[in-house]
Amino acid sequence: MPKTKITAIIHELLERHRLEKEQPTQFKEKMLAMGSEGGRFVETIVRALKPKHGLEIGTSSGFSALCAFKGDEYGHLQLITVDFDPAKAAWAKDNFHRAGVENRVEILVQDGLVAAREGRGPFDYVLLDAAKSQNLPIIKELLPKLAVGAVVLTDNALTHADEMREFTQFVRTHPELASSMVAIGNGIEVTFKLSPPLTDHVVLGDSIERLEHYTGQYR
Numbered sequence: 001m002p003k004t005k006i007t008a009i010i011h012e013l014l015e016r017h018r019l020e021k022e023q024p025t026q027f028k029e030k031m032l033a034m035g036s037e038g039g040r041f042v043e044t045i046v047r048a049l050k051p052k053h054g055l056e057i058g059t060s061s062g063f064s065a066l067c068a069f070k071g072d073e074y075g076h077l078q079l080i081t082v083d084f085d086p087a088k089a090a091w092a093k094d095n096f097h098r099a100g101v102e103n104r105v106e107i108l109v110q111d112g113l114v115a116a117r118e119g120r121g122p123f124d125y126v127l128l129d130a131a132k133s134q135n136l137p138i139i140k141e142l143l144p145k146l147a148v149g150a151v152v153l154t155d156n157a158l159t160h161a162d163e164m165r166e167f168t169q170f171v172r173t174h175p176e177l178a179s180s181m182v183a184i185g186n187g188i189e190v191t192f193k194l195s196p197p198l199t200d201h202v203v204l205g206d207s208i209e210r211l212e213h214y215t216g217q218y219r
Contacts, residue, residue: 006070006099010039013063013095033060034129034155038185039067042127042153045190046071049151051125052078057112057138058129058155059083062092068125069101077125082108082115084130113137121145129155132163136170139191143176146193158187 017033034042046068056065059081068077083089089109096102108115112130116138124147128135135154146152152171157164158181171179171191179191 003070006066006101009095009099010063010066010070013061013066014039016061017063033063034067035185038155038188039063041182041184041188042067043071045151045153046077046125047073049125049149050074050076051151052076053121053123053147054079054125054127055115055119055123055142056081056127056129057115057134058127059092059107060088060129062095064127064129064155065092065105066095066099066101068127069099069104075104077104079105079125080108080115080119081105082110082112082130084109084111113141116141119145122147122150124150126150126152127155128152132156132160132167135164135167139167139171143174143193148193148195150193152189152191152193154189154191156186157181157189158183161187164189 013033014036017035033039042064054068054077056068056079059065060083062081065079065081068079081092083092086109089107093102093107096105113134119142121142122145123142126142126146128138139152142152154164154167157168161168168181168189171177171189176194177191178194179189182188182190
């Protein structure tokens, strides 16, 4: 696995991310990436859980996908990544090629909800980082396609808490899911698909009102 190439491109994209924040009007195409903390969290989750079949909705430059591949110690992860913007898909394709992982990732230029509806599954790793209004319909489409033990990482749980309110309520109260927000980067909602025997014993997560304790600074 060409980890040195992956790491170099991740650092390159992080520098681009930093410049976008400092000079927001200078860039026609924005990465809208998770940032360094979110990227490290993705890497850690993949390293710990060792998923094999992944779906990412919101490709952008390919940053989060590259972080996932960096955490994939044994080269088992195959990833489908989706973006509706052909220019960003082309940007990501070039980054995947330079990183040497192009044979392990399929790029779809498609609406995220359509991709979720048509997705083959089962998936044991999902990352949602696209239009926040689509998170709820997407997770509803994906739920039967998630393998037991699958993890779903949803970015912007802090920065877009209001837009994600219905989604967050759904994943924290659904009997087949266990979910909680991790205050890393933009805030990441971490959701696990439970095995059927566990669904009768679920302790529901924090209420949506408790999330407001963490989001006051963004209001």
